[in-house]
Amino acid sequence: MRPVNKIIIHCSATPEGRDYTVAQIRDWHVKGNGWKDIGYHFVIYRDGTVHAGRDINQIGAHTTGQNTGSIGICYVGGLAADGKTPKDTRTDAQKKALRALVDRLCQQYGINRRQVYGHNEFAAKACPCFDVKKEFRV
Template sequence: MRRITEIIIHCSATPEGKDFTVDDIRRWHLARKFADIGYHYVIYRDGSVHKGRAENIAGAHCLGHNAHSIGICYIGGVAKDGKTPKDTRTPQQKTALRQLVNQLKFYYPHATVHGHNEFSSKACPSFNVQKDL
Protein backbone atom coordinates (compact mmCIF):
# COMPACT_ATOMS: atom_id res chain seq x y z
CA MET A 1 0.00 0.00 0.00
CA ARG A 2 1.27 3.47 -0.86
CA ARG A 3 1.71 6.00 1.94
CA ILE A 4 -0.64 8.88 1.04
CA THR A 5 0.31 12.30 2.40
CA GLU A 6 -1.52 14.60 -0.04
CA ILE A 7 -4.83 14.84 -1.82
CA ILE A 8 -4.46 17.13 -4.83
CA ILE A 9 -7.42 18.74 -6.58
CA HIS A 10 -7.40 19.45 -10.32
CA CYS A 11 -9.74 20.61 -13.06
CA SER A 12 -9.86 19.12 -16.54
CA ALA A 13 -9.31 22.60 -18.04
CA THR A 14 -12.31 22.10 -20.31
CA PRO A 15 -14.97 24.71 -21.12
CA GLU A 16 -17.83 25.18 -18.69
CA GLY A 17 -21.02 23.39 -19.61
CA LYS A 18 -19.29 20.65 -21.62
CA ASP A 19 -19.24 17.04 -20.52
CA PHE A 20 -16.16 14.84 -20.70
CA THR A 21 -15.50 11.38 -19.32
CA VAL A 22 -12.77 9.31 -17.73
CA ASP A 23 -12.30 7.69 -21.15
CA ASP A 24 -11.81 11.10 -22.78
CA ILE A 25 -9.16 12.07 -20.24
CA ARG A 26 -7.51 8.65 -20.49
CA ARG A 27 -7.28 9.11 -24.26
CA TRP A 28 -5.70 12.59 -23.82
CA HIS A 29 -3.20 11.25 -21.29
CA LEU A 30 -2.29 8.20 -23.38
CA ALA A 31 -1.64 10.55 -26.32
CA ARG A 32 0.83 12.35 -24.02
CA LYS A 33 2.54 8.97 -23.37
CA PHE A 34 1.14 8.49 -19.85
CA ALA A 35 0.70 4.84 -18.81
CA ASP A 36 -2.99 5.52 -18.05
CA ILE A 37 -5.24 8.37 -16.93
CA GLY A 38 -3.21 10.43 -14.47
CA TYR A 39 -5.99 11.01 -11.91
CA HIS A 40 -7.39 8.56 -9.40
CA TYR A 41 -10.89 10.09 -9.46
CA VAL A 42 -12.89 12.25 -11.87
CA ILE A 43 -16.03 14.13 -10.87
CA TYR A 44 -18.51 14.66 -13.68
CA ARG A 45 -20.73 17.73 -13.94
CA ASP A 46 -23.69 15.76 -12.55
CA GLY A 47 -21.68 15.06 -9.38
CA SER A 48 -21.03 11.41 -10.10
CA VAL A 49 -17.57 10.20 -9.05
CA HIS A 50 -15.68 7.91 -11.40
CA LYS A 51 -12.52 5.93 -10.76
CA GLY A 52 -9.51 6.60 -12.92
CA ARG A 53 -6.15 5.10 -11.99
CA ALA A 54 -6.19 2.63 -9.09
CA GLU A 55 -5.28 4.22 -5.75
CA ASN A 56 -2.50 1.71 -5.18
CA ILE A 57 -0.70 3.02 -8.29
CA ALA A 58 1.09 6.38 -8.24
CA GLY A 59 -0.74 8.98 -10.31
CA ALA A 60 0.55 11.25 -13.05
CA HIS A 61 -1.05 14.54 -12.07
CA CYS A 62 1.43 16.67 -10.09
CA LEU A 63 5.14 16.62 -10.80
CA GLY A 64 7.16 15.76 -7.71
CA HIS A 65 4.06 14.74 -5.70
CA ASN A 66 2.68 11.68 -7.49
CA ALA A 67 4.33 8.98 -5.37
CA HIS A 68 2.43 9.91 -2.20
CA SER A 69 -0.75 11.58 -3.40
CA ILE A 70 -4.26 10.96 -4.67
CA GLY A 71 -5.32 13.07 -7.66
CA ILE A 72 -8.93 14.22 -8.04
CA CYS A 73 -10.11 16.05 -11.16
CA TYR A 74 -13.44 17.77 -11.72
CA ILE A 75 -14.73 18.34 -15.26
CA GLY A 76 -14.52 22.01 -16.17
CA GLY A 77 -12.29 24.76 -14.85
CA VAL A 78 -12.30 27.25 -17.71
CA ALA A 79 -14.87 29.68 -19.09
CA LYS A 80 -16.80 28.99 -22.28
CA ASP A 81 -13.96 30.58 -24.27
CA GLY A 82 -11.86 27.52 -23.40
CA LYS A 83 -8.99 29.64 -22.04
CA THR A 84 -9.95 31.81 -19.08
CA PRO A 85 -9.66 30.03 -15.69
CA LYS A 86 -13.03 29.89 -13.94
CA ASP A 87 -14.56 27.91 -11.12
CA THR A 88 -17.20 26.10 -13.15
CA ARG A 89 -18.09 23.48 -10.54
CA THR A 90 -21.76 22.67 -10.43
CA PRO A 91 -23.46 22.43 -7.04
CA GLN A 92 -23.39 18.65 -7.51
CA GLN A 93 -19.64 18.70 -8.16
CA LYS A 94 -19.02 20.81 -5.07
CA THR A 95 -20.98 18.36 -2.92
CA ALA A 96 -19.32 15.31 -4.48
CA LEU A 97 -15.85 16.81 -4.09
CA ARG A 98 -16.41 17.54 -0.40
CA GLN A 99 -17.77 14.04 0.18
CA LEU A 100 -14.89 12.38 -1.69
CA VAL A 101 -12.26 14.42 0.14
CA ASN A 102 -13.91 13.58 3.49
CA GLN A 103 -13.97 9.89 2.57
CA LEU A 104 -10.30 9.95 1.55
CA LYS A 105 -9.38 11.83 4.73
CA PHE A 106 -11.04 9.01 6.70
CA TYR A 107 -8.75 6.47 5.00
CA TYR A 108 -5.71 8.77 4.97
CA PRO A 109 -6.18 10.94 8.09
CA HIS A 110 -2.73 12.54 7.90
CA ALA A 111 -3.10 13.59 4.26
CA THR A 112 -3.27 17.31 3.53
CA VAL A 113 -5.54 18.73 0.80
CA HIS A 114 -4.16 21.01 -1.91
CA GLY A 115 -4.97 22.62 -5.23
CA HIS A 116 -2.65 21.81 -8.12
CA ASN A 117 -1.85 25.54 -8.27
CA GLU A 118 -0.06 25.24 -4.92
CA PHE A 119 2.65 23.18 -6.64
CA SER A 120 2.60 24.58 -10.17
CA SER A 121 2.28 27.94 -11.89
CA LYS A 122 -1.15 26.94 -13.24
CA ALA A 123 -4.61 28.21 -12.30
CA CYS A 124 -5.79 24.62 -11.84
CA PRO A 125 -8.20 23.88 -10.19
CA SER A 126 -9.54 27.44 -10.73
CA PHE A 127 -10.68 27.89 -7.14
CA ASN A 128 -8.99 28.29 -3.77
CA VAL A 129 -8.87 24.82 -2.28
CA GLN A 130 -7.64 26.04 1.11
CA LYS A 131 -10.60 28.42 1.40
CA ASP A 132 -13.26 26.14 -0.11
CA LEU A 133 -12.39 22.76 1.34
Protein backbone atom coordinates in the same frame (compact mmCIF):
# COMPACT_ATOMS: atom_id res chain seq x y z
CA MET B 1 -1.59 -0.29 -0.13
CA ARG B 2 0.76 2.58 -0.86
CA PRO B 3 1.26 5.28 1.76
CA VAL B 4 -0.76 8.43 1.04
CA ASN B 5 -0.37 11.73 2.87
CA LYS B 6 -1.99 14.37 0.68
CA ILE B 7 -4.75 15.08 -1.82
CA ILE B 8 -4.27 17.35 -4.82
CA ILE B 9 -7.31 18.78 -6.61
CA HIS B 10 -7.36 19.55 -10.34
CA CYS B 11 -9.72 20.65 -13.08
CA SER B 12 -9.80 19.09 -16.54
CA ALA B 13 -9.22 22.53 -18.15
CA THR B 14 -12.27 22.08 -20.35
CA PRO B 15 -15.01 24.63 -21.18
CA GLU B 16 -17.91 25.03 -18.79
CA GLY B 17 -21.14 23.29 -19.67
CA ARG B 18 -19.46 20.46 -21.59
CA ASP B 19 -19.27 16.87 -20.46
CA TYR B 20 -16.11 14.78 -20.70
CA THR B 21 -15.49 11.22 -19.55
CA VAL B 22 -12.70 9.33 -17.85
CA ALA B 23 -12.14 7.53 -21.15
CA GLN B 24 -11.62 10.83 -22.99
CA ILE B 25 -9.24 12.19 -20.35
CA ARG B 26 -7.37 8.87 -20.30
CA ASP B 27 -7.02 9.13 -24.08
CA TRP B 28 -5.59 12.67 -23.79
CA HIS B 29 -3.08 11.52 -21.18
CA VAL B 30 -2.04 8.30 -22.93
CA LYS B 31 -1.92 9.57 -26.52
CA GLY B 32 -1.02 13.19 -25.81
CA ASN B 33 1.49 12.71 -22.99
CA GLY B 34 2.62 9.13 -23.53
CA TRP B 35 1.54 8.10 -20.03
CA LYS B 36 0.46 4.55 -19.25
CA ASP B 37 -2.94 5.65 -17.89
CA ILE B 38 -5.02 8.64 -16.85
CA GLY B 39 -3.07 10.76 -14.39
CA TYR B 40 -5.89 11.23 -11.84
CA HIS B 41 -7.26 8.71 -9.37
CA PHE B 42 -10.78 10.16 -9.45
CA VAL B 43 -12.78 12.30 -11.88
CA ILE B 44 -15.96 14.13 -10.86
CA TYR B 45 -18.45 14.63 -13.68
CA ARG B 46 -20.69 17.69 -13.92
CA ASP B 47 -23.63 15.68 -12.54
CA GLY B 48 -21.65 14.98 -9.37
CA THR B 49 -20.91 11.33 -10.03
CA VAL B 50 -17.45 10.22 -8.97
CA HIS B 51 -15.58 7.94 -11.37
CA ALA B 52 -12.41 5.94 -10.81
CA GLY B 53 -9.39 6.86 -12.89
CA ARG B 54 -5.96 5.38 -12.26
CA ASP B 55 -5.94 2.61 -9.67
CA ILE B 56 -5.64 4.18 -6.22
CA ASN B 57 -2.76 1.82 -5.39
CA GLN B 58 -0.72 3.19 -8.30
CA ILE B 59 1.23 6.44 -8.14
CA GLY B 60 -0.59 9.09 -10.15
CA ALA B 61 0.69 11.39 -12.88
CA HIS B 62 -0.98 14.66 -11.99
CA THR B 63 1.48 16.98 -10.23
CA THR B 64 5.19 17.09 -11.05
CA GLY B 65 7.25 16.22 -7.99
CA GLN B 66 4.18 15.45 -5.84
CA ASN B 67 2.75 12.22 -7.23
CA THR B 68 4.32 9.86 -4.70
CA GLY B 69 2.14 9.83 -1.61
CA SER B 70 -0.72 11.78 -3.14
CA ILE B 71 -4.18 11.18 -4.55
CA GLY B 72 -5.20 13.21 -7.59
CA ILE B 73 -8.82 14.31 -7.95
CA CYS B 74 -10.07 16.12 -11.06
CA TYR B 75 -13.41 17.81 -11.68
CA VAL B 76 -14.64 18.27 -15.26
CA GLY B 77 -14.48 21.94 -16.19
CA GLY B 78 -12.27 24.80 -15.09
CA LEU B 79 -12.51 27.10 -18.11
CA ALA B 80 -15.12 29.64 -19.17
CA ALA B 81 -17.18 28.89 -22.28
CA ASP B 82 -14.45 30.48 -24.43
CA GLY B 83 -12.20 27.53 -23.54
CA LYS B 84 -9.37 29.85 -22.52
CA THR B 85 -10.26 31.80 -19.38
CA PRO B 86 -9.79 30.02 -16.03
CA LYS B 87 -13.06 29.86 -14.11
CA ASP B 88 -14.54 27.89 -11.23
CA THR B 89 -17.16 26.04 -13.24
CA ARG B 90 -18.05 23.45 -10.60
CA THR B 91 -21.72 22.64 -10.45
CA ASP B 92 -23.40 22.37 -7.05
CA ALA B 93 -23.36 18.59 -7.55
CA GLN B 94 -19.60 18.66 -8.20
CA LYS B 95 -18.96 20.78 -5.10
CA LYS B 96 -20.97 18.40 -2.95
CA ALA B 97 -19.31 15.30 -4.45
CA LEU B 98 -15.83 16.78 -4.09
CA ARG B 99 -16.42 17.62 -0.44
CA ALA B 100 -17.74 14.10 0.27
CA LEU B 101 -14.86 12.43 -1.60
CA VAL B 102 -12.20 14.50 0.17
CA ASP B 103 -13.85 13.79 3.54
CA ARG B 104 -13.93 10.05 2.82
CA LEU B 105 -10.33 9.91 1.61
CA CYS B 106 -9.06 11.97 4.56
CA GLN B 107 -10.76 9.56 6.94
CA GLN B 108 -9.69 6.44 5.05
CA TYR B 109 -6.03 7.43 4.75
CA GLY B 110 -5.67 9.52 7.92
CA ILE B 111 -4.94 12.66 5.91
CA ASN B 112 -5.06 15.95 7.78
CA ARG B 113 -7.23 18.59 6.05
CA ARG B 114 -4.16 20.84 5.91
CA GLN B 115 -2.77 18.33 3.41
CA VAL B 116 -5.45 19.04 0.78
CA TYR B 117 -4.02 21.20 -2.00
CA GLY B 118 -4.85 22.73 -5.34
CA HIS B 119 -2.59 21.96 -8.30
CA ASN B 120 -1.76 25.68 -8.45
CA GLU B 121 0.07 25.39 -5.12
CA PHE B 122 2.74 23.29 -6.86
CA ALA B 123 2.74 24.73 -10.39
CA ALA B 124 2.30 28.09 -12.09
CA LYS B 125 -1.23 27.24 -13.23
CA ALA B 126 -4.75 28.42 -12.40
CA CYS B 127 -5.87 24.80 -11.90
CA PRO B 128 -8.19 23.97 -10.15
CA CYS B 129 -9.53 27.52 -10.62
CA PHE B 130 -10.79 27.94 -7.05
CA ASP B 131 -9.14 28.49 -3.67
CA VAL B 132 -8.65 25.01 -2.23
CA LYS B 133 -7.03 26.39 0.92
CA LYS B 134 -10.10 28.52 1.66
CA GLU B 135 -12.57 25.69 1.03
CA PHE B 136 -10.77 22.72 2.54
CA ARG B 137 -8.08 23.86 4.97
CA VAL B 138 -10.11 26.25 7.08
